[in-house]
Amino acid sequence: MEVHAVGDFERWRTVARALLGRGVPPADVDLTDTWQLQRQLDFGAAGGVEAVEPPARVAPLPQFRVPQKFLRVAGTVAGHRAPARWNVLYRVLWRLTHGAPKVLDIVTDDDVHCLRQWQHQVRRDAHRTKAFARFRRVNAADGDWYVAWHRPDYRVARLVGPFFRDRFAAHRWSLLMPDEALVWDQQVLRIGPGTGPSATPREDDVELLWVRYYAALFNPDRANPRGMRAQMPVRYWGTLPETRAITSLLRGRVAGRIPPDAARDG
Amino acid sequence: MDVAEKLEVLGGAAKYDASCASSGVRRSHSGGLGSTTPAGICHSFTPDGRCVSLLKILYTNHCIFDCHYCVNRRSSPIRRAQFTAAEVVRLTLEFYRRNYIEGLFLSSGILRSPDYTMEQLTEVARQLRQQHAFRGYIHLKAIPHCSRELLAVAGRWADRLSVNIELPTPADLARLAPDKSGVRIEASMQEVCARVQSARAAVRESPRAIPFAPAGQSTQMIIGATPSSDADILTTAARLYHEHQLRRVYYSAFSPVPHADPQLPAAPVPLVREHRLYQADWLLRYYGFQVEELVSPQAPQLDLELDPKQAWALRHRDRFPVDVNRAEREELWRVPGLGVRNVQRILVLRRHQAIRLQDLRRLRVALRRAQPFVITADHNPALARLDGTELARTVQPRQRQLMLFETSQSVVSGEL
Incomplete structure (x- = not known):
């Protein structure tokens, strides 16, 4: 039995080829997963910075015809945490x-089902990163930066990088996450x-406007906190400024308070 | 009044608009701020479970019209506010850069005249696109009765235009929105439809042609403010989809407004009715159903307890069971619990192997609903229930709660 240590997609591709x-x-x-181990070794160390290439652009394996879809x-799936992923791939x-x-x-x-489930989980996580990353403006000496800190479940930087680059090409930004x-x-x-x-970074003034806007959207006739939590799980709330308003919005409804737009009549 | 207060008043006033879609158009990055993606993104969810995708605000809640169901009507004693174009532009850009939103959905009460109001809305969109190279999503409400020329300008800047049909029938409109004309509303839809189509053809010929509302048009219908039946509602919706090529009809369950007109119901419409209408709407657009199959003169209302496909299947048990290994795509679409995507997966999978119950389970087909209606390669004990009297009860949702939970999702996807 041969044993190879694999930590990321590029390494897997080289070994698999x-x-x-x-x-x-x-x-x-x-193919044992070294990612968790690497993380511990790298902890605190600087460097390891590289330019991003989206995974879709890698060349197919030479001599072997493999559907683009598999790549x-x-x-x-490489961004998932399941240690078995390299062997299944x-x-x-x-x-x-x-x-x-x-x-x-x-x-x-069995194998395809496994891959599809992992793929689904990582994709959803990437989608949520696109949805829930919240940037704050930081005034640097040479102009503004927009900085977000977000905690995804998997490694999604390669999946979301091109999206944020295209969307926010016109200003400088950093998307900070626990692993990358x-x-x-x-x-x-x-x-x-x-x-x-x-x-x-510390909150900026626009965030207060956003929270007020969010609070104004609530229609107490349609309160559905379960539906909200299913779509926007509580574990993300720490970095979503608008969620600060939720408790008081729901409490106000329970106490039978009149919604703001009706309270200001006349 | 400062911008924060205006945002509160004019954001709160726009919350009755059901649409939150930011999808349907892909614009690649070309130097400016922003992008659009075919699928759209929900950036947040309100405590009523609805998605926040766009900065959805009114330009003003002043209004010269007096539509009885509307909180902003002329005679309503509410607090009024009005933005300037510069304020809306700044809010949109600042929110967008922080990744709160996909773009702007700008609607308005009618100020001075429909044309004057529409000019204000198009000016906001023009500034965003021309002065700030904004490439995010813009949805503009077409103000009822505005001129054709202004619609032409609006579609040049907006990704989507929407003209609200407001109520299910012309008689409803005459009763509750005396200032609005159904004929003129539909003429605007026709105008938008024609321009969308000709621009699309022009873009196909030359990529440099000027697009017009590339994400098409949608509309909104308030349900339950009048006694019109689900049959009336779905008939109107089907006609609008057909005649004006709408991308979406949004259904908004009437919720009593403060200082309501006595003509209006005092209690809110059950949200589950709205949910069933979205499900029926999905069946019309993606599952090959006709309105007459879902509602009839004898039974003009959708069943609140059962999803409309399930209800149809129970009335047409002679069409079942369907063999998942042999049936045509259109037959599979009609099986309760089978969605369009799973049908596609089944069609691919069965080229390679015979499909058994456990395969359906792995595809996460809702077997509780589907199992009595299908033949699989292995023995299916539930088939015995197909002709039994207990079938309706066993396929019903286990708890009512589940149904209410689903309602928040139905505006996004009526997937069954």
Whole structure:
């Protein structure tokens, strides 16, 4: 049994390509996940900054015909935390190249089902990062920066980087997360080491306007806190400024208070 | 009044508009601020479970019209406020840069005249696009009775335009919105529809052609303010989809406004009715259903206890069971608990293997609802229930709570 340590997508691709070239079947190899270990070693260390390439753009494996779709799935699943992901990816890659080129269509297959679930979880996490990252303006000596700190469940920097770059190309920003960070200086998008919540900048004035706007939207006739929490889980509330208003909005409703737009009549 | 107070008054006044969509158009980055994505993003959720995607505000809540159901009507003794274009532009940009919103949804009460008001709205959009190179999403409300020329300008800056149909029938409109004309409202829809289509054709020929409201148009209908039935509502919706190529019809359950007119109901409309209408709407647009299959002169209301596809299936048990390994796509769409996406997965999967119950379970098909209606490759004990009298009870949601929970989602997706 061969054992290889794998920590990220690029490393997996290199290892998998070599294994496939030598014809090593999945049963004879164990790809162990070193990501958690690496994180502990890297902790506190600077550096490790690199430019981001979206995973979709990687070249297909030479000599082996692998559907683009698989590379997309693999690039996304790499950001998951499940230690088994590298082995499952290699097993599916093996099957794709050894007589089952359509295995990804069989969505109820154990391995494919696993990959799809992981892919779904990472994608949803990336979507929530796009939705819930909240930037604050920081006045630096050479102009404004917009800085957000957000806690995703997985590693999503590579998935969300191009989105934020396209959207906020016109100003400088940093998206800080526990395991990795994205920085855009209006030239290059870089990915770097993560940071804790203490890096969050202090609130700016616009945030107060946003909270007031959010509070004004509530229609007490339609209160549905369960629906809200399902869409916007409480674990994100720490970095969502508007959620400060929720308790008092709901309490006001219970106490039978009149909504603000009616209270100001006349 | 400072901007924060205006935001409170004019944000609160816009909350009765159901639309929050920011989807349907992709604009690649080209130097300015912002982007749009085909799927749209909900940035927050209010304690009523509704999505916050756009800065949804009124330009002003002053209004010369006196529509009885509207909190901003002329005779309503509320606090009035009015933004300036510069204030709306600044709020949009500042909120956008902090990733609170996908863009702006600007509506308004009618100030002086429909044309004057529409000019103010288009001016905001023009400033955002031209002076600030804003590439985020803009939805403008087309003010009823405004001129065709102003609609043409608005569609040049906006991603989406919407003209509100307001009420299900012309008689309802005459009774509750005496200043509005159904004929003129639909003429505006027709105008927008024609311009969207010709611009789309022009863009296909030359990518440099000027787009017009590339995310199309939508409308909103208040339900339950009048006795009009679900059949009336769905008939109107189906006609609007067909005649004016609407992207969406939004249904807004009437909720009593302060100082209401005595013609209006005193209690709010149950939200589950709104939810059932969204489900029916989804069936019309994506599942190949016709209005007459869901409601009829004998039964003009949707069943509040059952989703409309389930109710249809119970009335048409002779069409079942359906064999998931052989049936056509359109037949599978009609199976309760099977959504469009799962039907697609089933069609692909069955090319490779016979489908059994456990495969459906893995696809997360709602088996409690679907199982009595399908034949699978293995033995399906639930089939015996298909002709039993207990079927309606066993396929119902277990708790009422679940249904209420679903209502907040139905505006986003009526997926069954």
